[in-house]
Amino acid sequence: MKRKLVFLLSMLIFSIVLLPTQTQSATQEINVIINGEKQEYDQPPVLQNGRTLVPLRGIFETLGAKVNWNQVEKKVTATKDNQMIVLTIGSYQAEINDKLHKLDVEAKTINYRTMVPLRFIGEALGEDVHWEQSTKTVFIGGKIEIKPNQSSSVLAKVKSIYENTGAKFEGDINGYFAGGNGINQSYVNNILVIFNTGSFNNFTVAAQVANKLGGSGDVSQIAAAIDTAFKGESGGPVKVGNVSISPSGRTVTLKW
Numbered sequence: 001m002k003r004k005l006v007f008l009l010s011m012l013i014f015s016i017v018l019l020p021t022q023t024q025s026a027t028q029e030i031n032v033i034i035n036g037e038k039q040e041y042d043q044p045p046v047l048q049n050g051r052t053l054v055p056l057r058g059i060f061e062t063l064g065a066k067v068n069w070n071q072v073e074k075k076v077t078a079t080k081d082n083q084m085i086v087l088t089i090g091s092y093q094a095e096i097n098d099k100l101h102k103l104d105v106e107a108k109t110i111n112y113r114t115m116v117p118l119r120f121i122g123e124a125l126g127e128d129v130h131w132e133q134s135t136k137t138v139f140i141g142g143k144i145e146i147k148p149n150q151s152s153s154v155l156a157k158v159k160s161i162y163e164n165t166g167a168k169f170e171g172d173i174n175g176y177f178a179g180g181n182g183i184n185q186s187y188v189n190n191i192l193v194i195f196n197t198g199s200f201n202n203f204t205v206a207a208q209v210a211n212k213l214g215g216s217g218d219v220s221q222i223a224a225a226i227d228t229a230f231k232g233e234s235g236g237p238v239k240v241g242n243v244s245i246s247p248s249g250r251t252v253t254l255k256w
Contacts, residue, residue: 217241
């Protein structure tokens with residue numbers, strides 16, 4: 001009996017020790033980037049039951065929608081151009097222009113903020129939505145226009161830069177992701193987004209790629225500016241040639 005009691009107590013202590021780790025994993029920070037700009041919300045996105053829930057109001061308003069909350073009915077109404085979205089807390093359905101759409105996770109309130117499944121953002125406002133598992137990042141943005149100087153030859157040169165580092169390239173000239181061997185970058189809406197992998201070569205490659213996609217600046221200076229931005233020492237956007245290097249939370253963006 002005594003031996004059994006000791007065993008049960010040991011298992012209880014073991015479970016308590018593991019609990020913080022499990023909670024931390026469940027609440028790991030999720031980034032949201034809209035049209036190349038990192039967003040900050042008082043209630044950040046969360047992962048629940050394998051689904052990413054995002055704050056409806058913050059994202060909708062950034063995308064130009066007007067949002068109204070009915071406290072009595074626990075109902076959200078959002079409008080943008082000719083789109084009207086009606087959503088009720090606790091429901092697995094939403095109305096988009098009077099047509100019912102099924103949600104894979106019910107809308108819910110977390111810290112007084114309405115949270116909805118990520119996929120619903122694309123369905124509701126017709127936006128391109130992408131979830132990057134490796135960096136826990138949500139990319140939201142409209143379809144990208146191809147610039148006149150962004151031909152198949154430019155794409156070949158960009159892919160070659162990444163592949164020479166051993167990184168994997170997925171996408172096309174309209175938008176892509178490149179990662180592996182110290183490289184972690186994405187290109188969307190003519191903005192190059194860099195994630196810090198701890199490798200300076202990641203910054204050098206970003207500078208090289210920027211110059212192929214329409215930028216014009218010294219590669220070593222652009223790479224150094226990216227490094228400075230990640231260290232929090234840039235004090236804001238810095239320009240090298242026609243390339244603007246901007247810190248954006250856990251990422252740095254390049255524009256030209």
